[in-house]
Amino acid sequence: MSYLTDAPIDQQRLTEAVMRPSDGALALFAGVVRDHHQGRAVESIFYECWRPMAEKEMAKIDAEVAAAYPDVAIAFVHRLGLLQVGEASIVIACSSPHRDEAFTACREIIERVKLTVPIWKREKGPDGEEWVGWQGK
Amino acid sequence: MSYLTDAPIDQQRLTEAVMRPSDGALALFAGVVRDHHQGRAVESIFYECWRPMAEKEMAKIDAEVAAAYPDVAIAFVHRLGLLQVGEASIVIACSSPHRDEAFTACREIIERVKLTVPIWKREKGPDGEEWVGWQGK
Amino acid sequence: MKVRLLLFAVLRDIVGADERELEVADGTRAIDLWNGLRIDYPRLAPYEKPPFTAVNQDYVQPEAVLRDGDEVAFIPPVSGG
Amino acid sequence: MKVRLLLFAVLRDIVGADERELEVADGTRAIDLWNGLRIDYPRLAPYEKPPFTAVNQDYVQPEAVLRDGDEVAFIPPVSGG
Secondary structure (H helix, E strand, C coil), rough: CCCCCCCCCCHHHHHHCCCCCCEEEEEEEEECCCCCCCCCCEEEEHHHHHEHHHHHHHHEEEEEEEHHCCCCEEEEEEECEEECCCCCCEEEEEECCCCCHHHHHHHHHHHHHHHHHCEEEEEEECCCCEECCCCCC | CEEEECCCCCCCHHHHHHCCCCEEEEEEECCCEEECCCCECCEEEEECCCCCHHHHHHCCCHHHHHEEEEEEEEEEEEEEEEEECCEEEEEEEHHHHEEEHHHHHHHHHHHHHHHHHHHHHCCCCCCCEEEECCCCC | EEEEEECCCHHHHHCCCEEEEEEECCCCCCHHHHHHHHHHHHHCCCCCCEEEEEEEEEEECCCCCCCCCCEEEECCCCCCC | CCEEEEHHHHHHHHHCCCCEEEEECCCEEEEHHHHHHHCCCHHHHCCCCCCCEEEECCCEEEEEEEEEEECEECCCCCCCC
């Protein structure tokens, strides 16, 4: 299964993908396009990705977090392309018999995705488009 | 709005209830009936509640967590009655411009609900039914 | 004075009732009602204090002094979530 | 030897290409390619090191020595999630 998608992410389907009869807890995180960033208005965000390496990095995060929290079932997907305000760019679902590992694993996955997965966003606002972060200038 | 329901909890509706255009993060927690507890098999759980005080305690938790994390929008519902394995007993949705407060508020709400809200569960397994926790014996 | 005693979950099962109207003396504390239950119901005898106590839907210490019309609840450890 | 250089996001926009085939001398390091870009594209001149470097889809130090057929990517700070 791919960690990347060009279509809206179905939160319910991701939840169902992880829940097992032995699970008492689900921790879910969604990253969503918001209408502002560092004081600038945002209308939409384009997510660009280096797909093969992104898939590889996400599989690595999946495997390493699963190894650290063996009771946790994990599913996560990042969306690519043009997203409007209110649309989810990433959804992470972690289920576990007990809530502590589910929360911790979920949090760890989003932190790691933001650190290493080669995905970049270009924000569009009333003043035009701009790559977020380092801009080489 | 009530914090208690006798019907299945709609995770998607709760999500939609909290998301605002300014939110970049959603942290959601679901507590789910699992098929075991302290080594015993569990088939279903009956949730009993002292409704007026439970509503009051949950409103207090809501208000206090909202005051501690003013950027977070909060919605949570506890289900009562007979639940089968795999069904959610509680769903908590917290949205926020940034993920840290959303995660923290969500976690704080479930911890507080478990501490003070007058709800009790009676587990049914192959050996019969039993109140969970203190049994006066 | 009159107070109303509410019992839930396992406590209701032990006592066999979810509610009692009680006529008590002025100065009666919540824990005095608990001690009454301990005498009547041997399963409760080992417990010197109720798990939790609420008066008029607020958690209080079991030593709280009751007033006429109070609604006293002994609350087994909660297990929601 | 031949290596392939990949560029993404803002780096691709600056260079105006997402991919280049390069003929380089044995012993060439990833950072040598970066320094080549800095000469050709003044916007990159102030940056003594690339933000991140990957060779064959693994993050490496920019001083990594390249081998024939390597795929080198200079990766702007990621902003997914």
